[in-house]
Amino acid sequence: MSIQADTGVDDGARLKGRIRQRQEGAMLKAAEKVFARAGFQGATMAEIADVAGVPKATLLYYFASKEALYRAVLANILALWLAETESITADADPATALSAYVRAKMRLSARRPDASRVFANEIVHGATHIGEYLRTELRSTVEKRAAVIDQWAAEGRILPVDATHLFFTIWAATQTYADFDSQVCAVLGKTRLSPPDHERATAHVLTVVLRSCGLPCPAHGAATISPPPANTTH
Amino acid sequence: MSIQADTGVDDGARLKGRIRQRQEGAMLKAAEKVFARAGFQGATMAEIADVAGVPKATLLYYFASKEALYRAVLANILALWLAETESITADADPATALSAYVRAKMRLSARRPDASRVFANEIVHGATHIGEYLRTELRSTVEKRAAVIDQWAAEGRILPVDATHLFFTIWAATQTYADFDSQVCAVLGKTRLSPPDHERATAHVLTVVLRSCGLPCPAHGAATISPPPANTTH
DNA sequence: AAAAAACCTGACCAGATGGTCAGTTTCAGC
DNA sequence: GCTGAAACTGACCATCTGGTCAGGTTTTTT
Structure with a gap:
């Protein structure tokens, strides 16, 4: 490094x-x-x-x-950041692999919020110290994993998505619970996020990510609107 | 204020x-x-x-x-932030309303990245200056709009989602293109985000948000995995 | 046109902060 | 227990920065 x-x-x-x-x-x-x-x-x-x-x-x-x-x-923080995308491999089950990745990211946000915040701060202010890392190691890691996701889509195992941007969304959605913790707490009317709050957040992000790929999410049932209301106002 | x-x-x-x-x-x-x-x-x-x-x-x-x-x-920035949730009303079409909101947020990220960054910085560092705003105005705004989304779900017009957390996800996913711009650019291998890049990003976030609610997104076709594996690659 | 108000600025200052250094204490190997 | 190296630290300093101020200029009001 x-x-x-x-x-x-x-x-x-x-x-x-x-x-x-x-x-x-x-x-x-x-x-x-x-x-x-x-x-x-x-x-x-x-x-x-x-x-x-x-x-x-x-x-x-x-x-x-x-x-x-x-x-x-x-x-120290970058070392933490890198060792997380391993679950995403071509032969893995998409739902399982993505879930594992999202969970790992959420765990990091919950357990090392300060690390996440330092990283966020560095990037917001132009990433002057870690630009090289972003352009080399992170980029190539993302490209590899994005190729896997593209392959899943080509095989019809997930809906087509922009894989690279999906990573941006996953990072944003998970890290927000560390970086923007004070905003989340304020809107929820709490002083700090409890473990149940984190579970709820994790379940939500999982739902979003899985549904984005057309995969059923364990929490709720279907991936489409299942109870077609009798009053279909169309 | x-x-x-x-x-x-x-x-x-x-x-x-x-x-x-x-x-x-x-x-x-x-x-x-x-x-x-x-x-x-x-x-x-x-x-x-x-x-x-x-x-x-x-x-x-x-x-x-x-x-x-x-x-x-x-x-100045808070004024910008507030006037954006208006599209989300009970009688609006969910897909249209959510799309409008996401588009507005993405437009803000593209046009006023510095505003977004100042806001992000303030929150990352504890929101000491705007805590009051977050706890009052922003919170009540979110509660109102979340109630609308919950109603949509109750009526079966969208899949059930945690409406409040959906806002966190939308904010995170859209603002990341302003706040973490340097990371996005580095991973994409560009020096700055061009208008087409922003369109692509917007389309992606729209896909994620709409699919999260079980709504079809205009860009791709269905909300579920339609082409079974042995199908022709469209 | 004169008075008042608003606007503008170079020079200056007090406190904070990153960093240095010389001298002291503790540790490890013999 | 002796010796050299590593660890440690109080005192000190150069610089930077937010903020002040006295005095000048322009605009507005009467």
């Missing part, structure tokens, strides 16, 4: 001191939280250090600059 | 000097652009002034503080 080339840390296998490993974790976690809340410019090294429970100078001892820290946080 | 109460400007009807009206427009436009690119903290009054083509002191003469300027920009 080209991004953490500059950082020079966070390799997992790199035996760069034992203490370092432990401390870095806390700092990255704190940084993710603060970057998520305040954005790159809005976050201050002092606050991140404070949240991590270390002096500011120590934070700078681990990460040479705010920029380096931010890149390290992003690198 | 409670938000611009603090600002004391931007009323439209307020005859607060003719020169003021004209200048304010340029400054708000410049501010929207810079806030969209850099976020609240990342934007500087100096840069906004520069983009607007006025000295920094003049900008501060018009807007007492960065905060006030930001609130004014947000107030």
Whole structure:
């Protein structure tokens, strides 16, 4: 991954001191939280250090600059993002595969909302740090998986859809529960999303995605309007 | 609108000097652009002034503080956001009404991407300035329109869907073309989205939304898998 | 045309923030 | 337990940025 080339840390296998490993974790976690809340410019090294429970100078001892820290946080997030499309293969059952993917994305939104928000913030502001990743790794991943979906459609196993745009829609629909959490909560009249809320949201997104492909969704019955009302006002 | 109460400007009807009206427009436009690119903290009054083509002191003469300027920009955007759900009424045709709404949202993403980005940024970072708006005006608007959609479902005119979450999905799917524009472009391998790209995106989102409600979409034919596997590829 | 009001701006300032550094403490290997 | 390396940190600094202000110019009103 080209991004953490500059950082020079966070390799997992790199035996760069034992203490370092432990401390870095806390700092990255704190940084993710603060970057998520305040954005790159809005976050201050002092606050991140404070949240991590270390002096500011120590934070700078681990990460040479705010920029380096931010890149390290992003690198962590990108690793999370990539390992998710595996369920989508040509020989898999479309409904099962798509469901698995959507569920994985929703789980990520529920469990790592800060990661999602940092990523969202980075992209909204032009993706200056991860443009390369988007243009190479992400793009080729999407192209491969989109080809699979196209094949499903060609085989008549799903309705024809624009596969690439379907990914955009799935990302948007799932990540909205992390990124736009405050809006969702406000409209629902809650202060935070409970696990049942997340289940409900997941069921809804599954319905949308499956129906978009002409697949029956488990929650409700048919994929078409089943109870044709006697009063067909046409 | 409670938000611009603090600002004391931007009323439209307020005859607060003719020169003021004209200048304010340029400054708000410049501010929207810079806030969209850099976020609240990342934007500087100096840069906004520069983009607007006025000295920094003049900008501060018009807007007492960065905060006030930001609130004014947000107030402008919220006005845009509200006036869009009108097509969704109980007696309207579901497919027509939903299509109109989605089209309006997509048009907004294409024409005012910066507005969308400022709004997105505000929400990602906790919606501290517009929480009140979300909890009152937006919430009640959604509740009313969701009731309409529920009624459609009860009448068997569409498949049952979680109407409130359907709004979240529509917002997410449409705004992603403004907010996450850089990601979309990177994955598509383009440097910017052309009008045809936007049409394609609109057609896709329409397909997703209509099929989610069990409605036939004009672009493709049926709402279910019509051509059985052994069929000719149309 | 004079007075008042509104508009405009260069120069300046106080506080915040990213980053440096010299000196101290802790750890690992011998 | 000795030694060098790694880890750590308080104090400090240069810069950037939001905001002020005194004084000037233009527009409006009388």
